[in-house]
Amino acid sequence: MLTWSAVLAAIGLLIFWWGLIWPQLPYSIYAPFVVIAGLYLTPVALLLVGSTFIAELLVLTWRTPQLPQALAITALAIVIIIMSATSRSRARLGVQGSRGESMFVDLRDRLRAFGELPELPGGWHAETAVESAYGQSFSGDFVVATRSPDGRWFEVVLVDVSGKGVQAGTRSLLLSGALGGLLGEQEPNRFLTAANNYLLRQNWDEGFATAVHVSIDLATGDYTIGSAGHPPAVQFNNGSGRWEVLGEAAGPLLGVIDDATYIRSYRRLGRGDALVLYTDGVVESRFRDLTVGVDRMLGAAERLVRGGFAGGAKRLCASARAGETDDRAVVMIWRD
Numbered sequence: 001m002l003t004w005s006a007v008l009a010a011i012g013l014l015i016f017w018w019g020l021i022w023p024q025l026p027y028s029i030y031a032p033f034v035v036i037a038g039l040y041l042t043p044v045a046l047l048l049v050g051s052t053f054i055a056e057l058l059v060l061t062w063r064t065p066q067l068p069q070a071l072a073i074t075a076l077a078i079v080i081i082i083m084s085a086t087s088r089s090r091a092r093l094g095v096q097g098s099r100g101e102s103m104f105v106d107l108r109d110r111l112r113a114f115g116e117l118p119e120l121p122g123g124w125h126a127e128t129a130v131e132s133a134y135g136q137s138f139s140g141d142f143v144v145a146t147r148s149p150d151g152r153w154f155e156v157v158l159v160d161v162s163g164k165g166v167q168a169g170t171r172s173l174l175l176s177g178a179l180g181g182l183l184g185e186q187e188p189n190r191f192l193t194a195a196n197n198y199l200l201r202q203n204w205d206e207g208f209a210t211a212v213h214v215s216i217d218l219a220t221g222d223y224t225i226g227s228a229g230h231p232p233a234v235q236f237n238n239g240s241g242r243w244e245v246l247g248e249a250a251g252p253l254l255g256v257i258d259d260a261t262y263i264r265s266y267r268r269l270g271r272g273d274a275l276v277l278y279t280d281g282v283v284e285s286r287f288r289d290l291t292v293g294v295d296r297m298l299g300a301a302e303r304l305v306r307g308g309f310a311g312g313a314k315r316l317c318a319s320a321r322a323g324e325t326d327d328r329a330v331v332m333i334w335r336d
Contacts, residue, residue, distance in 0.1 A: 121151065121218055125335070126145075126334075129314040129330045131327070144159070155213070156277070159209055171204060195228070208256050211227070223269060224264050224266050225265050225267065226251065226265075234298065235274065245294065245298075273334065275334070282329070312332045
């Protein structure tokens with residue numbers, strides 16, 4: 001940091017000397033170095049370097065006082081104030097330069113990696129779609145999935161953390177890591193209880209989340225499903241040709257109630273059947289009842305039956321009535 005300060009101070013003195021022998025030198029030449037100082041210096045070092053620049057410009061202006069020079073000094077002072085705020089923000093994170101951006105990019109990529117689905121055996125298919133509010137990099141909705149070492153069991157959990165976009169991004173990352181560690185290590189009927197206990201221990205100001213968890217036996221198609229304050233999953237039954245809302249496996253929000261009990265439902269995915277998990281951003285709208293949103297989504301899902309389920313997760317996300325005002329996520333699992 002001392003090296004950067006010394007280099008920038010030396011550049012400032014060089015520009016000052018140049019300005020003494022060439023009065024027509026534009027003061028805007030200082031601006032790039034102020035920006036560099038804001039990116040790479042600590043707040044104190046930036047204040048010292050910036051003050052030095054301003055003092056040098058005042059001396060140059062005193063020699064040939066003109067309005068453009070005074071305006072240039074004012075503009076440069078504003079840039080220094082803005083970069084000081086940026087430097088203080090970076091100092092709070094303990095990073096300088098581009099490392100802060102690199103860290104957040106890495107966190108975003110890790111969150112997305114948790115949502116990658118494992119390869120499934122022939123006849124089985126699954127896909128996800130996660131869209132954040134207003135196209136932000138982080139989403140309060142996320143997916144975590146795993147497959148047992150013997151390949152027989154496939155587990156997936158879809159979670160909606162309180163808040164949206166960047167606001168919920170850090171909580172999503174922490175919770176996805178924790179649930180990734182629990183998934184496959186806990187008995188399915190204990191998973192939501194363990195997740196609830198974890199959230200209660202965090203004591204977050206907005207420490208609640210909704211979740212739906214599915215564990216599927218890939219050999220038989222039998223599965224168990226449990227919900228924690230989450231919108232009900234829907235299943236397409238190839239035999240009847242109809243979609244069914246699975247509302248019986250409902251439990252309280254995660255992170256709200258101690259010793260919460262989560263009821264699970266036991267069902268089967270047969271040949272040609274499909275299961276859809278989704279977050280409230282897909283069906284919720286400000287002025288409509290939630291059941292209306294579910295019916296609307298089922299209408300979009302009905303069109304998938306005719307055209308095939310592949311790509312259906314993205315299409316259901318795109319059909320959300322809330323549009324880009326809320327995070328949206330869909331998981332679709334089906335059998336040939």
